[in-house]
Amino acid sequence: MDKIKMTTPLVEMDGDEMTRILWKMIKEELLLPHIDLRTEYYDLGLEHRNETDDQVTVDAAMATKKYKVAVKCATITPNAARMDEYSLKEMWKSPNGTIRAILDGTVFRAPIVVKGIEPCVKNWQKPITIARHAYGDVYKGSEMKIPGAGRVELVYTAADGTQTKELVHEFDGPGIVQGMHNINKSIESFARSCFTFALDTKQDLWFATKDTISKKYDHTFKDIFQEIYDAEYDEKFQAAGIEYFYTLIDDAVARVMKSKGGFIWACKNYDGDVMSDMISSAFGSLAMMTSVLVSPEGYYEYEAAHGTVQRHYYKHLKGEETSTNSVATIFAWTGALRKRGELDGNKALMEFADRLEKATVDTIESGKMTKDLALITTIRKPTVLNSEDFIKAIAKRL
Numbered sequence: 001m002d003k004i005k006m007t008t009p010l011v012e013m014d015g016d017e018m019t020r021i022l023w024k025m026i027k028e029e030l031l032l033p034h035i036d037l038r039t040e041y042y043d044l045g046l047e048h049r050n051e052t053d054d055q056v057t058v059d060a061a062m063a064t065k066k067y068k069v070a071v072k073c074a075t076i077t078p079n080a081a082r083m084d085e086y087s088l089k090e091m092w093k094s095p096n097g098t099i100r101a102i103l104d105g106t107v108f109r110a111p112i113v114v115k116g117i118e119p120c121v122k123n124w125q126k127p128i129t130i131a132r133h134a135y136g137d138v139y140k141g142s143e144m145k146i147p148g149a150g151r152v153e154l155v156y157t158a159a160d161g162t163q164t165k166e167l168v169h170e171f172d173g174p175g176i177v178q179g180m181h182n183i184n185k186s187i188e189s190f191a192r193s194c195f196t197f198a199l200d201t202k203q204d205l206w207f208a209t210k211d212t213i214s215k216k217y218d219h220t221f222k223d224i225f226q227e228i229y230d231a232e233y234d235e236k237f238q239a240a241g242i243e244y245f246y247t248l249i250d251d252a253v254a255r256v257m258k259s260k261g262g263f264i265w266a267c268k269n270y271d272g273d274v275m276s277d278m279i280s281s282a283f284g285s286l287a288m289m290t291s292v293l294v295s296p297e298g299y300y301e302y303e304a305a306h307g308t309v310q311r312h313y314y315k316h317l318k319g320e321e322t323s324t325n326s327v328a329t330i331f332a333w334t335g336a337l338r339k340r341g342e343l344d345g346n347k348a349l350m351e352f353a354d355r356l357e358k359a360t361v362d363t364i365e366s367g368k369m370t371k372d373l374a375l376i377t378t379i380r381k382p383t384v385l386n387s388e389d390f391i392k393a394i395a396k397r398l
């Protein structure tokens, strides 16, 4: 059989530890036998980031702007322990942060739903995709402890020196205060990424804030979303048969619990931080969660939501057997291949992505899975496979 041809390369970002091992197996067992794989390869493994003074991360992000689609392996974000372990010149920043700063995107996280791994919320039949705004609010806040009586004000000094003040509180004893901000440009690009991704995946988009209480701050989020929707997306949504739905955050939470799933939930920074952990744990496992960075210009970077699975890697280095779940990393590849196919009009590539996802899901539903899933499955007497045999079982089915 002829291999599937690609007309444009994907940007391939290799990574670290156990996921780097899985990366190689996935390519060799699942992709290279079927596709004339064309990638522009960037090694984001920590050693190479250190050698290139992290230039490789910037280059990989720039290449994503050029080719529009990237697939990324999990990478180590250095901390003090990693400084010694890898003799680093510097504590390099999180590659995901660097890439996001260059592409200016929003991260969408969606669970991979399979029979036998049942969500805790029994009416969730379809995945719920969380979109988290990743700029500002409490994450870039400034805070003060107020030692005693006194007045706290917000002061805005315009470029011409004129000042506007707003009383925060007249303290009559000790307390605390917090100042936070956001910028319209960031909210606008968040909104566009969400609308774009909803159209892409043909799912309804929900957005919620606390605009009844926060009449300027949260209300601005609501207004910006609505203005952009009305001006740029209303007709496209109607044509696609999908809906943009705004409600209060507490109403959204209540409705999410009662829903069947199958929509995108756009969240402000803090809400997204909290709710994405709820959604992922309720759906089963971080190893079954995909993640895609979508820029407002339409660049896509696919990855797994989990990290490099360090503990398994150390076992692997000692020659012990591991049973690491490769599903989210496989789905990062299929997401990127499908998008590449879509942009290039390459139907064969899109169909391959569908078949590989189906083979993966079917393998698990037939009872063959890694240990993390075997511990939570409702399938009786599952067969627990090691990292390599699980990928080989998928390859056989494919």
Ligand code: NAP
Binding pocket: 073, 074, 075, 076, 077, 078, 096, 286, 287, 303, 304, 305, 306, 307, 308, 309, 310, 311, 312, 323, 324, 325, 326, 372
């Ligand atoms: P992690 O790699 O997500 O793993 C945490 C634990 O979750 C694992 O020890 C394992 O539990 C379980 N797990 C996660 N993925 C799994 C999989 N595919 N199969 C089976 N079990 C899985 O998080 P971490 O250990 O805190 O972080 C390790 C490194 O990853 C860090 O250096 C961090 O900087 C990096 N990281 C990178 C990204 C990214 O590139 N996007 C994201 C997060 C973290 P058991 O040990 O109990 O089996």
Ligand code: MG
Binding pocket: 273, 274, 277
């Ligand atoms: Mg969190």
